[in-house]
Amino acid sequence: MHGLALRRDDGRMVKRKAGLRRALRPARSIKKGRTSPHTYRGEIDMSEQPEMGGTGMGEVTSDDKLWSALGYPIPVVAIIVLLMEEKKARPFIKFHAVQALAFNVVVWVLIFLVSAITLGFGALCAPLLWLATLWPAIDSYRGNYTEIPVISSFIRNQGWA
Numbered sequence: 001m002h003g004l005a006l007r008r009d010d011g012r013m014v015k016r017k018a019g020l021r022r023a024l025r026p027a028r029s030i031k032k033g034r035t036s037p038h039t040y041r042g043e044i045d046m047s048e049q050p051e052m053g054g055t056g057m058g059e060v061t062s063d064d065k066l067w068s069a070l071g072y073p074i075p076v077v078a079i080i081v082l083l084m085e086e087k088k089a090r091p092f093i094k095f096h097a098v099q100a101l102a103f104n105v106v107v108w109v110l111i112f113l114v115s116a117i118t119l120g121f122g123a124l125c126a127p128l129l130w131l132a133t134l135w136p137a138i139d140s141y142r143g144n145y146t147e148i149p150v151i152s153s154f155i156r157n158q159g160w161a
Contacts, residue, residue, distance in 0.1 A: 068096030069141035095161040
């Protein structure tokens with residue numbers, strides 16, 4: 001459909017194209033060949049479509065992606081997410097929040113071990129190990145369930161995510 005479709009005050013759809021206006025005719029419904037009074041050509045009849053709103057539990061929203069991505073480099077965000085009931089109920093956010101906490105525990109244990117073994121000089125590598133949290137953050141912001149080899153299977157086996 002070329003041009004812009006607008007709804008007038010009386011409820012009719014109007015198509016604007018290069019200054020010309022014409023009323024859109026009612027379209028035939030795909031089911032049983034009926035004409036629906038509320039469906040116009042160029043408009044989708046949502047009564048026949050499955051609900052795809054932002055409140056569905058299976059859909060990953062941009063808000064979900066942002067919360068899950070921020071939990072990896074900033075572990076406090078993952079803790080806050082797990083304390084918020086409406087965020088904890090979303091499977092995508094909960095999976096990434098739990099995985100982010102487990103991943104950060106592993107990273108900080110590695111930083112502690114490396115700095116203890118090298119008598120403190122290994123602590124200079126801490127920012128490099130922290131950069132490893134950016135990989136799952138970017139992947140979760142793309143909307144993927146990031147698989148970290150040992151950690152993902154561990155949190156699933158424990159029933160945490």
